[in-house]
Amino acid sequence: MATQVTAHTERGFSFLRTAIVLQTLTLFLQAVSAGLLLTSSSGGTLHHAGARVMYGASMLYVLAAVLAWKPGGGSLRPVWHASGFLALASVQVVVGIAHVPAVHVPLGVLMFGLSVLAPARR
Template sequence: MPEQKTRVGTFMRIAAALQTAGVFFQAVTAGLLLSTEYGEALHGAGARGMYAASMLYALAAVLGWRPGGGPVGPVLYAAGMLVLASLQVVLGIAHVASVHVPLGVLMFGLSVLLLGHSVVGGRLRARTA
């Protein structure tokens, strides 16, 4: 059973890293959106990738919670990020940049916090085991 928890924890860290990279990519392509003709295509593709990474983290969190016996906190975080990502899609399509941009910054900050927590938490758990 400890081996399964280790695998799920690794899966969650990888998913958190992908989600953070996806949100960062969105910030970069938002700048390109304003300055190049291909920025809109990249930003649209990045939105799909970031949403997929958020769903991947949600899957990892559920696998860690239900069969793995882990805490429910990551599931609640994943659900919140999916809600925020859905709101981002709606706001982006509606071109409401005054809310879309600050919400993207918030999502990036939350994602970096999650990644830091998962990496540091994993190292602390490995050290005490």
């Protein structure tokens, strides 16, 4: 029984790490597409589509954190981190749609930094 729980826990943590890496990658691509937005007309479409993918990656991070926590009943901290990140992503989408770059850009940098640091917290 203990071996089965350990295997489930390891898979959950592996899925969690994968979700964090995917989220970090989508945030990096958002930064690249934001640069394209400033220099070309096609950058806007790419940045808009990337926002949807980034938001989906944030939701996947929450799901992965819950799945990593549930079988072993470990710390709830990763779930809180993922939920907080989803809240930041929601604010980021709202201020992006409202075209408030004074908040949108620094928040994007903060989110990327937090996402890079997330595996270190694991």
